[in-house]
Amino acid sequence: MTITAQKFQADVLAWYDQHGRKHLPWQEQISAYSVWVSEIMLQQTQVSTVIPYYRRFMQRFATVQQLAAAPLDDVLHHWTGLGYYARARNLHRSAEIVVERYEGCFPGDLDALIDLPGIGRSTAGAIRSIAFQQPAAILDGNVKRVLARYAAIDGWPGRSAPLKKLWALAEDLAPESRTADFSQAMMDLGATLCTPDPDCQRCPVKPGCKAFAEDNPRAYPGKKPKKSLPIKHSCFLMIRNPQGAFLLQRNPPLGLWGGLWVFPQCASPELIDETCANLGVDATATEVLPVARHTFSHFHLDYRAVRIEAQLEQPHGVRDGQDHRWYDPDNPEKLGMPAPVVALFDRQ
Ligand code: SF4
Structure with a gap:
């Protein structure tokens, strides 16, 4: 069945209104700063692991100004155990830039956001859609899985051809209104229903999902080619x-x-x-x-x-x-x- 972008958005948002997660710590007081910190922490890391780190981090560095003024050692100390420490170094450097160049206010423009160290296209899209309520697509790991299945996009998303298709689809489906809810809904869909072991029966986009129609959701997205680590x-x-x-x-x-x-x-x-x-x-x-x-x-x-x-x-x-x-x-x-x-x- 061909489903329009409007129908997809409406179905996802209706599901989100009923079943979405609305009490995560970074949803309590939404700002560009809180969205940014949470998005960076959530890269390659589970929500349940991030929650205590996020709380401690925001208690110590409640504002971008406090983060910029803190010694790097203190920032890394609050990151200890989360791994991928370049994320923390980039957070600190970006906070300094936001304070120096933008007087502590995050830019709303996608290109200016992507220009900050450690902020990629998806994180910039999350900040823009969730904090600034502006249309923007996101494509984190969860959303990649949903969209790869929905449109039966072959290939490992680490390769440029499938990634390009996924971004094109994410852009097509991003709504003009309720941008924050839609971004959150897509992440929730991937985190709670369209998981590695998907619960298709409860999925709001099942009628248009090609992987479901093929009865083969687990085939998407393609796996990273295996190579043994030295x-x-x-x-x-x-x-x-x-x-x-x-x-x-x-x-x-x-x-x-x-x-x-x-x-x-x-x-x-x-x-x-x-x-x-x-x-x-x-x-x-x-x-x-x-x-x-x-x-x-x-x-x-x-x-x-x-x-x-x-x-x-x-x-x-x-x-x-x-x-x-x-x-x-x-x-x-x-x-x-x-x-x-x-x-x-x-x-x-
Ligand atoms: S129908 Fe299944 S595979 Fe398709 S998007 Fe929903 S949960 Fe994922």
Whole structure:
């Protein structure tokens, strides 16, 4: 059955009025800032995981001005555990730009939004449609799944041809009014009905859905081509001084775990003494913990944590500073750390 865009919008909105989620924390006081923060957090992350992070983040950085004025360490600290830390660095940088260039008011124009670090076309569409109530399409992971099924669009959306078709359809279906409700409705449809295991019987767009007509919704969207991830190895040196503080160093701002605080590392246990000596720490390894794995999008990191006692009362060579810290887990400073470092401290 051919369904017009107007009929699709009406059906989705009627369903949303009855079944949509309307009490998510970022729906309480909608602003461009709240939509932006929530959309960035929700990238590659489940709603249930995001909710406590979002609440803590907004409590600490209630406005874009507060976010812009905060030290990056504090922002990364509030992101610790969420992963994909470039998101937090970009949030901070974009907040600075919004304050400097736009006097703290987000631009409503799509191009100006997309110009901000970390804001893609879908996030810009969400800010424009939800916060500014202006027509704009969104295409996050959930919406891609709904539309790929609805129109039986083949191929993995990471490739440009299917992505282009999905955007064209999203633009065609975006309404002129009730833009916020429609964007929210599409996300909800993907999150609650058109899930990987879809509940088509309750779906408001079932009459026009090609994947449903083919009786094959799970075939869409196409899967990402599988390739096995390479494995890298590292030793995390948990160097503790006699006062009980651990040596941490800050990664360079760009790249893996950029700007985060991590244990000093070396490639293999044979290099532990040399690495400690380079750090100016006179130390003895006391225990090697079992290998653990952390998986990034493009490789596995198999790491071994090594407990090391620094011998000197006042370890020389390393002073607290921009890139090194003696970190006391009993009196923790607000620093951003990746999940494996947090997990190792939790096991202390
Ligand atoms: S009918 Fe099924 S496959 Fe089609 S959009 Fe609805 S839930 Fe998804």
